[in-house]
Structures are given as C-alpha cells and as structure tokens.
Amino acid sequence: MAEFGAHFLDLAILFAYGAMIVSFALSVYRLLKGPSPADRVVALDMLALLGIGFIGLFSISTGEYAFLDVAIALALVGFLATVAFARYVYRGALAERRESPATEAGDES
Amino acid sequence: MIDLIGGIVILVGAIFSLVAGIGLFRLPDIYVRMHAATKAGTLGAGLILIAIAIDAHDLGVTARAVAGLLFLLLTAPVAAHLLGRAAYLSGAKQWSQTCLDELEGKYDADGRRLDGTPDADLGRGPIADKDEPGPTTSPR
Numbered sequence: 001m002a003e004f005g006a007h008f009l010d011l012a013i014l015f016a017y018g019a020m021i022v023s024f025a026l027s028v029y030r031l032l033k034g035p036s037p038a039d040r041v042v043a044l045d046m047l048a049l050l051g052i053g054f055i056g057l058f059s060i061s062t063g064e065y066a067f068l069d070v071a072i073a074l075a076l077v078g079f080l081a082t083v084a085f086a087r088y089v090y091r092g093a094l095a096e097r098r099e100s101p102a103t104e105a106g107d108e109s
Numbered sequence: 110m111i112d113l114i115g116g117i118v119i120l121v122g123a124i125f126s127l128v129a130g131i132g133l134f135r136l137p138d139i140y141v142r143m144h145a146a147t148k149a150g151t152l153g154a155g156l157i158l159i160a161i162a163i164d165a166h167d168l169g170v171t172a173r174a175v176a177g178l179l180f181l182l183l184t185a186p187v188a189a190h191l192l193g194r195a196a197y198l199s200g201a202k203q204w205s206q207t208c209l210d211e212l213e214g215k216y217d218a219d220g221r222r223l224d225g226t227p228d229a230d231l232g233r234g235p236i237a238d239k240d241e242p243g244p245t246t247s248p249r
Contacts, residue, residue, distance in 0.1 A: 005112030009164075012116035016123030016157070023130025023153075030133045030142070038196035039139050042146045045188060046133055049150040052181070053126055056157035060119070065170040068161060072177040075154075079184040086191035093199035 013061045020057070024050050037092070041085040048078025115164040122156030125149050137204040139196050147189040155181050 027050065031043035052071045059067040132145025155178050162174035197212060 005110060005116070009112040009116040009119070012119040012123075016119050016126075019123040019127040020153075023126045026130035026134040027146075036139060036196065036199065036201045038192060038199060038201050039142065041192055042139060042143055043133060045192070046129060046146040046150050049146075049154045049181075050126060050130075052154040052177075053122065053157045056154070056161050057119070060115070060157075060161055060164055065161070065165055065167065065173075068170060068173050068177065071158070072173065072180065075177060075180055075184070079180075079188055082188040083191055086188070086195045089192075089199050090195035093195065096199070 010061075013057055016053075016057050020050055020053055037085075038089050041082060041089065044085065045078065045082045048074060048081070051078070111163060115160045118156050118160040118163060122153045122160065124153075125156060126153030129153055138207070139201045140193065140207075141204065143189055143193055143196075147185055151181055151185040 024047070027043050027046045031040050031047065034040045034043055051074050055067050055071040055074065059065050059071070126149070129145050129149035132149060133142055136142045136145055158174045158178045158181070162171045162178075165171055165174070198216065203210065
C-alpha cells in the first residue's frame with residue numbers, strides 16, 4: 001500500500017507538472033496577445049499563481065521544504081504587482097477620461 | 110496512505126490550474142477571463158499548498174503552508190476586485206453576448222465615484238453631466 005502510494009504521488013506530480021506547463025503556455029499566450037492592458041495584468045496574476053504551484057510541486061517532489069518560503073514571498077510579490085498594475089490601468093483610464101470626458105465607461109459593447 | 114491523499118489533492122489542484130489556463134485562453138472578454146484566472150487559479154495553487162501541508166511530516170512546514178494558503182485566499186479577491194474595476198473604468202470591451210451591465214452610466218464622468226452611493230452628492234468634485242444620454246437612460 002505504501003509503495004503504491006509513493007508511486008501514485010510520483011505520477012501525480014508528473015501529471016501536475018505537465019498540466020501546469022500547458023497552463024503556463026496558455027497564460028503566456030494571453031500575456032502576449034491580450035487586447036487590453038488589463039488582460040495582460042490578469043495573465044501576470046495567473047503566472048504568479050502558477051509559479052506558486054510550481055514551487056509547491058518542486059518542494060514536494062524533492063522534499064526540500066525551504067522553497068515554501070519562496071512560494072509565500074512570490075504570493076506577496078504577485079499580489080503587490082497585481083495591485084500596482086491595477087492602479088496603473090486605473091490611472092491611465094482616469095487620465096484618458098480627463099482628456100476626453102465625452103466617452104462613458106458603459107457605451108461600448 | 111498520506112501519499113495517496115497528497116497525490117489526489119495534487120491531481121485536483123493540477124486539473125484546476127489547467128482549467129484556469131484553458132479558461133484564460135478561450136473565454137471571450139476580460140471580465141469572464143477573470144473568473145477563470147482568479148477562482149480556478151487560486152484554487153489550483155491553494156490545493157498544492159494543501160498537499161504540502163498534508164505531505165510534510167513537520168508542524169512548521171504545515172503551518173507555513175497553511176499561512177500561505179490563507180494569504181492567497183485573502184488577497185485574491187482584493188486583487189480581482191481592483192483589476193475588474195480598473196478594467197471597467199478603462200473601457201475594456203465586453204463580450205457581444207453580455208446581456209446585463211448594471212454599472213452602465215453609473216460612474217460619474219471622473220470615474221471616481223458611483224452615482225447613487227451615499228457620498229456621491231457631497232460635492233467633492235464634479236458630478237456627471239446630466240444631459241448626456243448615458244446616465245439618464247438607466248433607472249436608478
């Protein structure tokens with residue numbers, strides 16, 4: 001049973017690496033393509049989350065749990081980066097509105 | 110046994126991460142994409158942190174993993190809210206089949222305040238021009 005469990009864990013980690021690499025690639029596509037800046041920020045947020053997942057997987061598969069601190073720090077940095085980029089997008093929108101106050105937020109669809 | 114449970118949690122987390130990536134790739138507009146990235150993405154990373162907490166035979170590691178998970182769960186909604194608001198104010202396009210925009214015309218021209226919130230009429234800055242077609246068509 002214990003042996004089967006260890007095998008299963010190894011396979012699960014392998015599958016998880018594959019799935020997250022695919023997800024990473026799709027997020028990078030959105031980061032490069034994303035029509036608006038906000039799309040790119042969403043993709044960056046997702047990349048930070050995937051980085052946390054990668055570090056977690058690595059620390060499970062190697063048993064080197066010191067990397068967990070890196071994951072927590074990455075979560076902190078990712079959150080602050082997202083907030084800062086959101087502020088940036090918001091400021092840009094405010095400046096645009098001030099230049100041309102005739103455009104409303106809800107009129108395009 | 111613990112390996113088995115940890116493996117299952119890792120599998121579920123990986124599937125959630127994959128679904129989040131596919132959603133980010135395929136969904137039609139930014140507001141819908143944020144559903145995938147925020148909820149499924151956070152769940153994917155969080156489940157892997159839970160797997161660390163299960164697998165580690167060390168109370169310190171478990172505590173750190175749980176602390177990281179709590180931090181993720183606390184910050185993800187805040188970041189998503191800020192992003193969604195910034196995207197809406199910057200006029201990100203909505204999907205052609207979006208049928209309800211409850212915020213339409215409710216922001217004042219400056220984009221700082223919602224019309225109808227209690228402090229909207231306190232006179233801090235200009236209120237939206239009332240003769241524009243946008244704000245007046247929507248019911249308060």
